[in-house]
Amino acid sequence: MIAKMRKLPRQTRAHQTVDFILDAAAYILAERGLAGFTTNHIAERAGVNISSLYQYFPNKLAILEALQTRHIATPDDGYAQWLERLRDLSLEEVVRSVVDVALEMHAANPTMHRLFLDTLPRQTRHSHDDFEADRIARIAAILLPKSRAGKDPDMMLFITRHALTWVVHEAVCERPEWLTDPAFRKELVALLVNFLRAD
Amino acid sequence: MIAKMRKLPRQTRAHQTVDFILDAAAYILAERGLAGFTTNHIAERAGVNISSLYQYFPNKLAILEALQTRHIATPDDGYAQWLERLRDLSLEEVVRSVVDVALEMHAANPTMHRLFLDTLPRQTRHSHDDFEADRIARIAAILLPKSRAGKDPDMMLFITRHALTWVVHEAVCERPEWLTDPAFRKELVALLVNFLRAD
Amino acid sequence: MIAKMRKLPRQTRAHQTVDFILDAAAYILAERGLAGFTTNHIAERAGVNISSLYQYFPNKLAILEALQTRHIATPDDGYAQWLERLRDLSLEEVVRSVVDVALEMHAANPTMHRLFLDTLPRQTRHSHDDFEADRIARIAAILLPKSRAGKDPDMMLFITRHALTWVVHEAVCERPEWLTDPAFRKELVALLVNFLRAD
Amino acid sequence: MIAKMRKLPRQTRAHQTVDFILDAAAYILAERGLAGFTTNHIAERAGVNISSLYQYFPNKLAILEALQTRHIATPDDGYAQWLERLRDLSLEEVVRSVVDVALEMHAANPTMHRLFLDTLPRQTRHSHDDFEADRIARIAAILLPKSRAGKDPDMMLFITRHALTWVVHEAVCERPEWLTDPAFRKELVALLVNFLRAD
DNA sequence: TATGAATGAGCGTTCATTCAT
């Protein structure tokens, strides 16, 4: 968010402007899709002049990225601690915790998550997934030692990661109510635990 | 492919033209993404006049859809028979068979599959997935009786379906070589069987 | 109609083709206006191939002209005789006769006449009016000697001619039922007779 | 002119742009007819970017309408007063006054009036004539009581209105010099007075 | 800092017309 912005807003008024723009951008993206996602429309909807928009964002893509970035919780200290605590838990407890986090993350603002999943092609989709991947990778590093010894740990990791991610993603799009349903959480845990624990 | 075409090519020359157009469309989509997917570029690349393009396709979207349709194997008689034969198999055997089919389908032309997954947003993606969904749904109807009794069969089905689909999709995009790797197939089977068979 | 056609249809089948084309042209003109009056649409509506159309008409304009020509009664022998007979009548009788002819001409196919008046700009409107003008001019040559001596006979003629023509035209467009109403005819006669006769 | 514009020009520079566009539009319409009346040509001739044109006019038709509107004198207070004064005049004086106004209106800018009459089909012609119709209708309300009692007053009105309008229109197109010729005015008055006063 | 005005490249699409069969 910082990296790609032309200049940082120094006054609160400017902060507002940026927020207006991003809100408008979200609205436009939702309402008219990626094709209708035009700087002119965004500016108009935001009630700011198109030139003002370009004062904060160097180009259209930057808006899209800022939009995505705004909805990813940046990992903080709490995260590191949480990660640390996982080490001492059982496989099932770890998985349960991970699944919980994934569900919570998406349950927080499912419409926004869905927006990106629905309108953006894979290529355009922002680091979001990278972030997630990274986190899950770290977690996996904790998980693997607790799991059966598969031939190719990378492969197990890959499957675990994407199965979880995408089943949640599909739920975001098609069964958002499940995101807070304990039964769903239980099934997800079953899916992963049984896979990792092995036969 | 037929449905959405403006008029059917009658002469072989015309058939060629349509093929050129679709080939070019694939090329353009791969090379410049959905944003660069313009009728003018497609026509130019195809070496046909833009008007010829519009003689066969009523608009841009139709080309995209034709492109997707061209790469879906239409279920045939063999499919029905195969489906029938599943009934008498064990859970594990059924899953194995299903996973095999999924892998084969994508292994056949992974670049093409990836093309769509990478460049098209969910919304634009054609019935392909619907097809797949339908098939997997039928299969699931066979699978469920052989599985543990979950609280919500719909949920189990949902998870099974998307876990398989998307792990394969991600493999298409990032580990295409796995599509023919027996180890990958074995892990996938493990994922699903252990989930369905229960805890 | 003959003059501008590329080749004369020799067989009855060809005659039909030409008729189909003109019928379709009329339909298209009525339904989509002059802007939608395209050779492709006409051919399609006529059920003939576009190339066949071009075998009979050298270009689009020719169709439009043929269409207009088809609906002008070409002056024949009866006309000359009728004209001759006018010479011996009184002013009022002549005017009555002229008004009758004008009304009959337009009453015959008012929708067609209206079509041209509504959709074609003055410039594009075919010789129709020229024809009419010519006839009315001849008639005027008979009328004038029977009328008062105005300062500028050309002017009187101009006014008489256009007043009649356009009042009828407007009636065609907005009060087609008047075209056969004796009261309307009587008023038109009054308009012209009182103008020509008097003070 | 205001109604159909996308946004109002705020700076004088913008005002100029709009004027340039309308001037160019008039030129193009005159020079190449309605068929050649393309937004690209207009913009080029106006020396402004095509996008600027679209910033002020939502589409091609709007330009045409603005062009027509620009040349209709909007009825003002003077008009109402003039109308009032007619009430106390004799039939002949009223008609004379009305004819005068009609002639003056068209004499003011005959080429412009001709432009519309020649190039635009009836359907496309703007409210101009409606305006005129409305005014003449009001006037007719004053005229009729002073006239003979015809069977169908609506019919008399119709004839009076269109005879005047179209004879003037034809004069605009073919005898513009007559618009200021007292003889022409006298003949027009004769046409209408003798019709209304009756036989 | 924010606004109105301007711009050029390009897009999707249709048209009148001609060529090959």
Next chain:
DNA sequence: CATGAATGAACGCTCATTCAT
């Protein structure tokens, strides 16, 4: 004689972006 296929020029219009106030 009639058809299917092809073509190039043009059209209306929008986009992301920059300049002048």
